[in-house]
Amino acid sequence: xxxxxxxxxxxxxxxxxxxxxxxxxxxxxxxxxxxxxxxxxxxxxxxxxxxxxxxxxxxxxxxxxxxxxxxxxxxxxxxxxxxxxxxxxxxxxxxxxxxxxxxxxxxxxxxxxxxxxxxxxxxxxxxxxxxxxxxxxxxxxxxxxxxxxxxxxxxxxxxxxxxxxxxxxxxxxxxxxxxxxxxxxxxxxxxxxxxxxxxxxxxxxxxxxxxxxxxxxxxxxxxxxxxxxxxxxxxxxxxxxxxxxxxxxxxxxxxxxxxxxxxxxxxxxxxxxxxxxxxxxxxxxxxxxxxxxxxxxxxxxxxxxxxxxxxxxxxxxxxxxxxxxxxxxxxxxxxxxxxxxxxxxxxxxxxxxxxxxxxxxxxxxxxxxxxxxxxxxxxxxxxxxxxxxxxxxxxxxxxxxxxxxxxxxxxxxxxxxxxxxxxxxxxxxxxxxxxxxxxxxxxxx
Numbered sequence: 534x535x536x537x538x539x540x541x542x543x544x545x546x547x548x549x550x551x552x553x554x555x556x557x558x559x560x561x562x563x564x565x566x567x568x569x570x571x572x573x574x575x576x577x578x579x580x581x582x583x584x585x586x587x588x589x590x591x592x593x594x595x596x597x598x599x600x601x602x603x604x605x606x607x608x609x610x611x612x613x614x615x616x617x618x619x620x621x622x623x624x625x626x627x628x629x630x631x632x633x634x635x636x637x638x639x640x641x642x643x644x645x646x647x648x649x650x651x652x653x654x655x656x657x658x659x660x661x662x663x664x665x666x667x668x669x670x671x672x673x674x675x676x677x678x679x680x681x682x683x684x685x686x687x688x689x690x691x692x693x694x695x696x697x698x699x700x701x702x703x704x705x706x707x708x709x710x711x712x713x714x715x716x717x718x719x720x721x722x723x724x725x726x727x728x729x730x731x732x733x734x735x736x737x738x739x740x741x742x743x744x745x746x747x748x749x750x751x752x753x754x755x756x757x758x759x760x761x762x763x764x765x766x767x768x769x770x771x772x773x774x775x776x777x778x779x780x781x782x783x784x785x786x787x788x789x790x791x792x793x794x795x796x797x798x799x800x801x802x803x804x805x806x807x808x809x810x811x812x813x814x815x816x817x818x819x820x821x822x823x824x825x826x827x828x829x830x831x832x833x834x835x836x837x838x839x840x841x842x843x844x845x846x847x848x849x850x851x852x853x854x855x856x857x858x859x860x861x862x863x864x865x866x867x868x869x870x871x872x873x874x875x876x877x878x879x880x881x882x883x884x885x886x887x888x889x890x891x892x893x894x895x896x897x898x899x900x901x902x903x904x905x906x907x908x909x910x911x912x913x914x915x916x917x918x919x920x921x922x923x924x925x926x927x928x929x930x931x932x933x934x935x936x937x938x939x940x941x942x943x944x945x946x947x948x949x950x951x952x953x954x955x956x957x958x959x960x961x962x963x964x965x966x967x968x969x970x971x972x973x974x975x976x977x978x
Contacts, residue, residue, distance in 0.1 A: 578856065579853065579856060579857065581858045581925060584864070587853055588894075589898055592895055595756035595901075597611030597753050597755055597901065598753070601750065602744055602745055602749060605754055606736060606738065606741060607797055608752075609734065609735055609736070609755040609901040609903075610730045610731065610736060611753040613731055614752070616723050616728075616729050616747055619723060619724055620721075620722040621717050621721065624718050625681055625684060625716070625717050626678045626684060626691045626716065626717070627680065627717050628693045629678070629679050629693070630715065631675040631677055632685050633654060633710060634670055634687060635689050635711065635714075637654060637673060638651070651698075651708075653703055654673055654703065654706065655674050655703055656702050656703065656704060657676060659676070660679070660683065660685060668685040669685055669686040670685045670686070670687040671687060675704055676688060678691060690714040692715075729743055730743070733902050734903070754901065755902070757798065759824045759825070760793050760827060760896070761821075761822075761827070762790055762826075762829070763804055763805070763806050763826070763827070763828045764783050764785045764786040764804075766807075766808060766830045766831065769781060769830075771783060771805065786804075788885060789827055789877075789888060792888050792892075793827070796892075796893050796897065798900070801823050804820075808831065813831075813840065814847065822872070825875065825899070827888070828877065829876075829879055832864070832879075840876055841865060844867065844876075847869060848869065849867050849869040850867050850869075852868070856891075857923070857962075858886070858887075858890070858924055858927065859922055859924045860880065860882050860927070860944075860945035861878055861887040862883075862924065863883075864887045865877075866891065875888075875892050880945035882946065885951060893907070894906070907957075907976065909973050909976070911971050911974075912932055912937035912972055913935060913970070914937055914966055915937065915968060916968050917965070917967055920960040920961065920962055920964050923962055925962055926959070927957045928959075928960060929956075929957060930954055932955055939958075941953055956975060957975045958974045
C-alpha cells in the first residue's frame with residue numbers, strides 16, 4: 534500500500550490508501566476460482582513501459598490529408614515546412630518617427646525639446662506602411678516614416694517622433710542616434726529556407742500564424758482518429774435516469790468521451806452495454822468499424838466480466854492483459870480487424886489513469902504526433918510518500934505554486950478526489966519520497 538505523513542493534507546475527507554492488491558477469491562466455489570486463476574495465468578503481468586512499447590509498436594500514423602490553415606488548429610503537421618520568405622521581408626521601421634542618416638546626427642547629450650542645438654534636417658517626404666514610395670534620403674535630409682513602413686534608401690536609423698521638434702518642413706533631433714536604431718532589418722527574425730515546422734508538431738495558433746506569414750493556405754496534417762467508447766455493467770444507469778436499488782450513474786462514458794475529444798480524436802460512437810453476451814457482441818462488432826475501440830468495465834476475469842471472452846469469440850487478438858500499475862492493473866489491449874481495442878477497468882480513476890497512460894499516446898501517434906508524453910514539471914512534494922505495493926502507483930494530486938500535494942482519497946473509485954486533481958505523481962514500487970523532495974509530475978489540466 535501507499536502511505537504518507539505530513540500536516541498539509543486536508544483533514545476531510547479522510548485519506549485511505551490501504552486496499553487489497555487483488556480481489557478476494559475466498560468466497561467463490563472451487564470451480565470458479567480455478568477458472569479465474571487459469572485466466573489470470575494465461576497472461577503474465579507486464580510493466581507499464583513494456584505495455585506502452587507493445588502498444589506503440591503495433592500502431593502506425595493514419596494517412597495524412599490537406600487542410601486549410603483556418604481549420605488546422607491542434608492538428609499535427611505531416612511534413613516539415615520551410616520558410617519561403619525572410620521575416621521581415623525588407624528593412625522597415627519599428628516606430629512612428631523619422632528615417633535619418635546617422636552621420637547627420639553627431640553624438641551628444643540628451644537635449645530637452647526647447648534646446649535647438651541638435652541636428653537640423655529637412656523633411657523630403659512621407660513613407661507610410663504599404664507600397665514602397667522609393668524615397669531616398671541624402672545628407673541633411675529625413676523622411677517621415679510610420680511603423681512597418683519600408684526604410685528609404687540611404688537612411689540607416691529611425692528617430693522616434695517624440696524625440697524631435699518639428700518646425701515646418703524641418704526637424705531638430707533632440708537625442709543621440711545609433712546606426713540601426715528602431716530599424717527591423719530584413720531576415721532578422723527568420724531566414725529564407727529555415728525550418729519553421731517539424732513533422733509531428735502540434736499546430737497551435739502561433740505556428741498557424743507563422744505558416745500564414747509564408748503564404749501557406751493549406752497544410753498537410755495527420756488524419757483524424759475515429760473512436761468508439763463502450764461502458765459496460767448492469768449496475769450503471771444513464772445520468773438523468775431514475776436509479777434502481779443497487780445502481781449507480783455511469784460516469785465513465787462521459788469522462789472518457791471528454792478525454793478522447795481533448796486528445797483531438799472524434800467520438801463516433803458512445804454507448805452503454807449491459808452484461809449480456811449477445812448485446813455486447815453486436816455492440817462490439819459495430820464499434821470495431823472505427824479506428825479505436827475503448828471498452829470500460831468487464832475486462833477482468835469475474836463471472837460477469839464478458840468483454841475479453843466476447844472479443845476472442847469475435848476473432849480479436851489480445852496482446853496485453855494486466856499491467857503492473859495502480860490503479861489500472863486489469864488493462865487490455867488487442868486488435869479486432871483493423872480496429873485497435875483498449876479495455877479499461879470499470880473504476881473511474883483506473884479508467885482515467887490507463888486512458889492517459891496508454892490510450893492517449895496511441896491516439897496521438899495515429900494522428901501523426903511525435904511528442905506522445907504528458908507535460909512534466911518539477912514540483913516540491915508537501916508530504917512524505919511511500920509505496921509498499923508491488924506495482925508503481927499514480928498518486929493524484931494538486932499542483933499549485935510549484936508544490937504538489939495528494940488530494941482526498943486515493944482509491945480507484947474516488948472520483949471526487951480525481952476531480953480536485955490536476956497532476957499525477959508516479960511512485961515506483963518500494964520507493965520512499967520525503968516531504969520537500971523535488972519530484973517530476975505529469976500535468977493533464
